[in-house]
Amino acid sequence: MKNIKTKISLILAIIGLGLASCNDDALNLNDTTTISDLAVWNTEESADMYITASYKTFSDISQVANSRGAYYDSFSDLTKSTSWDQYNHPYNKALMQTSAFATGSAGAFECWDDVYYRIRRANVALEDISRYGSKFGNDWCDIRRAEVRLCRAYSYYRLIRVYGGIVLRTDVSGANGGIDNGDNKSDINRARLSEADSWNYVISELQWAAEKLPETWPSSWDGRATKKTAYGFLSRMALYAGQWQIAIDAAEKVKELGGALAPDYAKVFQIDGGQDNSSEILFALYYQKGSLIHNYDLYNRPFGDGAVYSTAVYAEHVPTAELADMYEFSDGSDFNWSTYEANGHTNPYTDREPRFKATILYNGCKWEGRDIQTYVGGSDGFVAFSQAGSTNGHTPTGYYIRKYLQEGNTSFVNDGSWQYDAVLRYAEVLLNKAEAYARLDYATNSGKALDALNEVRHRVGLPDKTITDAPDVDAFMSLLRKERCVELAGEGFRYWDLRRWKLAGNVINGQNAHGVKITRDSATGTMTYDKVDCDGGGTRVFLDKYYYFSLPTSETANNKLCKNNPYW
Numbered sequence: 001m002k003n004i005k006t007k008i009s010l011i012l013a014i015i016g017l018g019l020a021s022c023n024d025d026a027l028n029l030n031d032t033t034t035i036s037d038l039a040v041w042n043t044e045e046s047a048d049m050y051i052t053a054s055y056k057t058f059s060d061i062s063q064v065a066n067s068r069g070a071y072y073d074s075f076s077d078l079t080k081s082t083s084w085d086q087y088n089h090p091y092n093k094a095l096m097q098t099s100a101f102a103t104g105s106a107g108a109f110e111c112w113d114d115v116y117y118r119i120r121r122a123n124v125a126l127e128d129i130s131r132y133g134s135k136f137g138n139d140w141c142d143i144r145r146a147e148v149r150l151c152r153a154y155s156y157y158r159l160i161r162v163y164g165g166i167v168l169r170t171d172v173s174g175a176n177g178g179i180d181n182g183d184n185k186s187d188i189n190r191a192r193l194s195e196a197d198s199w200n201y202v203i204s205e206l207q208w209a210a211e212k213l214p215e216t217w218p219s220s221w222d223g224r225a226t227k228k229t230a231y232g233f234l235s236r237m238a239l240y241a242g243q244w245q246i247a248i249d250a251a252e253k254v255k256e257l258g259g260a261l262a263p264d265y266a267k268v269f270q271i272d273g274g275q276d277n278s279s280e281i282l283f284a285l286y287y288q289k290g291s292l293i294h295n296y297d298l299y300n301r302p303f304g305d306g307a308v309y310s311t312a313v314y315a316e317h318v319p320t321a322e323l324a325d326m327y328e329f330s331d332g333s334d335f336n337w338s339t340y341e342a343n344g345h346t347n348p349y350t351d352r353e354p355r356f357k358a359t360i361l362y363n364g365c366k367w368e369g370r371d372i373q374t375y376v377g378g379s380d381g382f383v384a385f386s387q388a389g390s391t392n393g394h395t396p397t398g399y400y401i402r403k404y405l406q407e408g409n410t411s412f413v414n415d416g417s418w419q420y421d422a423v424l425r426y427a428e429v430l431l432n433k434a435e436a437y438a439r440l441d442y443a444t445n446s447g448k449a450l451d452a453l454n455e456v457r458h459r460v461g462l463p464d465k466t467i468t469d470a471p472d473v474d475a476f477m478s479l480l481r482k483e484r485c486v487e488l489a490g491e492g493f494r495y496w497d498l499r500r501w502k503l504a505g506n507v508i509n510g511q512n513a514h515g516v517k518i519t520r521d522s523a524t525g526t527m528t529y530d531k532v533d534c535d536g537g538g539t540r541v542f543l544d545k546y547y548y549f550s551l552p553t554s555e556t557a558n559n560k561l562c563k564n565n566p567y568w
Contacts, residue, residue, distance in 0.1 A: 037128065037132070038132070040128075041128070041132035041133070041135075044136055044140075047132070047133065047136065047144075048144075048221070050125065050128075051125060051129075051144045051147055051148060052147075052224070053121065053125065054118075054121065054122050054125055054147060054148045054151035054152070055147075055151055055224075055225075056118060056121075057115070057118040057122075057151050057152075057154055057155045057158065058151070058154065058283075058285055058423055059285050060114070060118070061158070061492075062285050062294070062421045063421055063490070063491055063492045064285075064294055064296045064404055064417075064419060064420075064421040065285070065287070065294035065296070065421065067296070067299050067300070067316050067317060068087055068088045068089060068316070069088065069089075069090060069108065070492075071091075071316075071317050071492070072492040072493075072494070072495045072496065073317070073489065073490055073491075073492060073493075073494050073495065074089075074091040074317050075091055075094060075095065075108070075495040076494040076495040076498060076507070076508070077320060077322045077323070077494070077507055077508065077511070077513050078319065078320060078322065078323040078485060078489055078490075078494045079317045079318060079319055079320060079323065079401070079489075079490065080317065080318050080319075080320050080385070080396065080397055080513055080515070080534055081316065081317055082314075082315055082316055082317070082318060082385065082390050082391040082393070082394070082395070082396060083316065083389070083390035083391075084385075084386070084387050084388055084389060084390065084536070085388075085389070086389060086390045087314070087316055087390070089316065090107065090108035091108070092387070092535070092536075092538075094107060094108045095508065095535075095538075095540045095541065096387075096535065096538035096539065096540055096541060097541070098541055098543070101546065101549060101550070102550065103550050103553075103564070103568045104550055104551075104552060104553035104556075104568075105550060105552065105553075106162055106163070106549035106550060106551075106552075107549070109162045109549055110549075110552065111158060111159065111162060112159065112162075112163065112551060112552050112555060113552060113554065113555075115155050115156075115158050115159050116159075116169070118151075118152075118155045119152055119155050119156070119169060120169070120179075120181050122148050122149075122151055122152040122155065122171075123152070123169070123170060123171040123179045123180070123181065124171075124179060125148045126145060126148050126149070126152075126170075126171040127171050127178070127179055129141050129144055129145055129148070142212045143212055143213060143214060145212065146208065146209040146210075146211075146212035146213045146225075146230070147209070147213070147224065147225050149205050149208060149209050150205070150206060150209040150213070150225050150229070150230055150233070151225075152170075152205065153201075153202045153205040153206050153209070153233070153237075154233065156198065156201065156202050156205075157202055157233075157237055157240075160195065160198050160199065160202070160240070161240065161496055161499065161500070162549055163548060163549060163551060163565065164192075164195045164198070164548045164565060165192040165193045165194050165195045165197070165198050166192060166193055166198045167190050167191070167192050167193075167555075167559065167562055168190075168193055168198075168201060169181070169187075169190070173187075174187050175187055188558060188559060189559055189560045189561045189562075190559060190561055190562065191561040191562065191563075192562055192563065196241070199237065199240060199241035199243075200241070202237055202241075203234065203237060203238060203241060203243065203246060206230050206231075206233055206234040206237065207230075207234065209225070209230045210227055210230035210231050210234065210250075210253070213225055213226055213227045213229070213230055214226060214227070215227050215228075215257060223284065223286050225283060226257075226282075227253070227257055228254050228257045228258070228259055228282045229282050229283040229424060231250045231251075231253040231254045231257070232250070232254050232259070232282040232283065232424045232426075232428070232429050233283075233424060234246065234247070234250035235247045235248075235250040235251040235254065235428075235429050235432040235433065235436075236424075236428065236429075236432055238250060238432075238436070239432055239435060239436065239500065240500050242439075244436040244437075244439050244440035245436070245440060247432055247433065247435075247436035248433055248436045248437060248440070250429075251429045251430070251432055251433035251436070251452075252433070254282065254426065254429050258279055259279060259280070259282065259426040259429060260279040260280065260426060261279075261280055261426055261427060261430075261455070261456070261459045262275055262276070262277045262279060262280040263275065263459070265354055265355055265358050265459060265460055266354065266357070266358035268280060268281070268422065268425070269358070269403050269404050269419070269422065270406065270419075271406065271418070271419045271420060272406075279426065280425050280426045280427065281420075281422050281424070281425055281426075282424040282425065282426060282429070283423045283424040284420045284421060284422045284423055284424075285420060285421040285423060286420045287417075287418040287419065287420060288418055289415060289416075289418045290415070292418070293415070293416035293417060293418050294416060294417050294418070295412075295416055295417060296404055296405070296417045296419065297405055297406060297409055297412035297416075297417045298311075298313060298314065298412055298413070298416070298417070299313075299314045299315075299316045299317075300314075300315060300316065300317060300400070300401045300404075300405060301313040301315065301400070301405060301412075302315060302361055302367065302372055302374075302380040302395070302400040303315055303379070303380045303381070303393045303394050303395070303400075304370070304372070304373065304378075304379035304380040305368075306393065307379065308368070308370070309410070309412075309413055311413045312393065313393055314393050315391075315393045315394065315395060315400055315401075317401060318395045318396070318397050318399055318400055318401060319359070319360050319397060319399040319400070319401060319489070320397050320399075320513040320514060320515065320534065321397060321398070321399075321513075321514040321515050321516050321531055321534075322513055322514060323359075323360070323485065323486075323489055324356070324360055324362070324399055324516075325337070326482055326485050326486050327352050327353055327355060327356035327359075327360075327486055328352070328353050328462060329343075329345065329351050329352055329353065330351050330352065330353050330354075330461065330462075331351075331463070332353075332462050332463040335348070335352070337529070337531065347364070348529065349362045349363065349364060349365065353460050353461070353462055353486075354460040354461065355460055355486050355487065355489075356486075357402070358402060358403060359401070359402055359403045359486075359489050359490060360399050360400070360401070360402055361380075361399065361400035361401065361402045361405075362374065362398070362399055363375055363378070363398065363518055363527070367402075367407065368407055368408065372400070374395055374398045374399065374400070374518060375518035375519060375520040375527060376517065376518065376519050376520070377520070378520070380394075380395065380400065381394060381395075382394065382395060382396065382398055382515070382517050382518065383395070383396060384396055384517075384532075384534075384536070385534050385535065385536045386536045386537075387536040387537065387538055395515070396515055396534045397513075397514070397515030397516065397534050398515045398516035398517060398518055399515070399516075401490060403489065403490045404419055404490065406419055422491070425491075427456055427459075427487055427488070428487075428488060428493070430452045430453075430455050430456050431452070431453070431456060431480065431483060431484050431487065431488075433452045434449045434450075434451075434452035434453040434456075434480055434483075435449075435477070435480050437449035437452065438473050438476045438477060438480065439473070442472065442473035442476060446467055446470070446476070447467075449476060449480075450464070450465060450466065450467070450470065450476070453465060453476075453479065453480060453483060456483060456487055457483070465479055481497070481501075484497060499547060502547065504542045504546070504547070505542050505543075505544060507542075508540050508541070508542035509540065509541060509542040509543070510539060510540065510541075511539075511540050512533045512534070512535045512538075512539065512540060513533075513534050513535060513540075514531050514532060514533060514534055515531075515532055515534040516529050516530070516531055516532070517529075517530045517531075517532045518530075544567075545565070545566070545567035545568065548565040548566070549565065549568075550564055550565060550568035551564050551565065551568075
């Protein structure tokens with residue numbers, strides 16, 4: 001890590017309803033000619049605004065606001081970037097060019113310096129709470145420490161999943177027990193923890209935060225981390241650590257604290273869907289019309305919306321056939337292109353389970369008063385992907401994303417988008433618990449694992465999976481992996497799941513993603529469906545060494561005790 005001075009700028013980050021708008025350079029805590037740290041800590045409100053800066057580590061990788069680099073499902077088999085080298089998209093090159101990753105760079109996943117910057121900010125905030133926060137009381141200080149430590153733990157999670165073991169730098173690990181930021185030569189050279197010890201640190205931080213965080217916040221601070229947030233993240237990160245009982249216990253705590261599935265899956269992702277989602281959404285990034293917006297609708301709407309709204313829409317990411325084909329029929333039977341007609345279905349897209357329709361725009365579906373036409377020559381028509389440029393907003397797979405799009409938002413051209421990003425949902429926690437029960441001891445816990453899995457299925461009206469469907473842990477994990485795909489599609493989990501299961505090589509390496517090319521007979525209206533490769537003739541690559549990417553040269557050169565990962 002490069003030497004970084006303690007001159008830290010204050011971020012005024014909007015994370016929950018009621019927080020102020022972003023400004024990375026609003027205040028410089030060491031520049032007393034502008035405003036002093038004492039002024040920041042003069043009132044509880046200003047101090048709280050300072051504390052919320054730590055949440056910026058989440059918005060760095062928002063799945064609704066960062067499609068041009070951090071839309072992680074497009075590094076997997078579930079969604080496809082429609083660009084080869086436009087829009088600053090690294091996705092297809094990362095999947096098909098071995099030159100995308102090299103010694104000294106994790107390529108599209110490079111985050112070492114940026115995340116340590118977030119960690120240093122968190123460390124300064126923790127020191128400042130100790131220095132100035134006592135005027136607001138010990139409980140106030142502990143709650144704010146818990147927020148910052150949760151955010152710092154999430155930052156370390158971001159690092160570990162890319163690089164493995166981390167260099168631990170905290171507010172008390174520096175020279176003389178102070179902030180470890182590279183100011184002191186004795187702090188620069190520090191070895192990495194093992195991956196197991198790195199996860200243990202993250203887990204212990206979340207456990208501490210869970211004890212100290214409140215169950216709820218006043219309405220003016222809605223959106224800040226709560227006990228449910230901490231336990232929910234603990235259930236996730238314990239899976240990476242292989243600490244199954246911790247994942248189970250954390251998931252049970254979320255349930256005890258009121259975690260539950262909202263009734264309608266589709267409405268979970270709608271900002272005006274008329275449904276209370278507070279029991280399901282355990283943590284989200286909230287945006288606000290007119291002050292903090294993104295462009296999710298502009299970058300993901302179907303091509304035909306360009307004519308409707310007289311603007312260019314980009315459809316930068318589209319679902320693949322691999323994802324679409326995973327969704328069952330509403331009776332729980334599997335979809336299969338070879339047998340769907342014989343089983344009484346006249347159209348491959350009718351009678352599918354609710355999550356299919358809530359996640360994917362497909363040929364013939366209704367959208368804002370019109371029919372989506374993804375057949376060749378249709379208003380949203382298919383255009384083959386090539387390893388040059390982009391499809392110019394057309395789908396190369398026969399599908400468009402529906403999840404998170406705000407149907408009826410007619411002002412997205414001028415006003416942008418402001419739907420929230422559901423970073424942590426109770427549905428994920430249930431699937432985490434199901435996996436942990438299965439991995440702990442399936443022979444003993446099969447009933448509990450299936451119960452958790454089936455609770456997610458019940459929400460969308462699907463029948464139970466039984467011990468006949470999953471007689472052993474391998475069969476159950478196959479069901480679990482599929483359920484995670486269809487429940488969490490478009491939320492950024494698949495690529496990281498494949499890495500932690502050590503299945504990325506099997507699913508990605510030497511493989512291709514596919515689409516469905518539909519041709520329409522103009523005389524009869526009959527549709528012909530052909531499954532086609534959507535990778536433009538390339539073959540996907542995932543080498544064994546990709547499970548642990550290279551550390552940046554700046555770290556290994558400056559920190560003499562920090563060793564790079566093998567094979568780099």
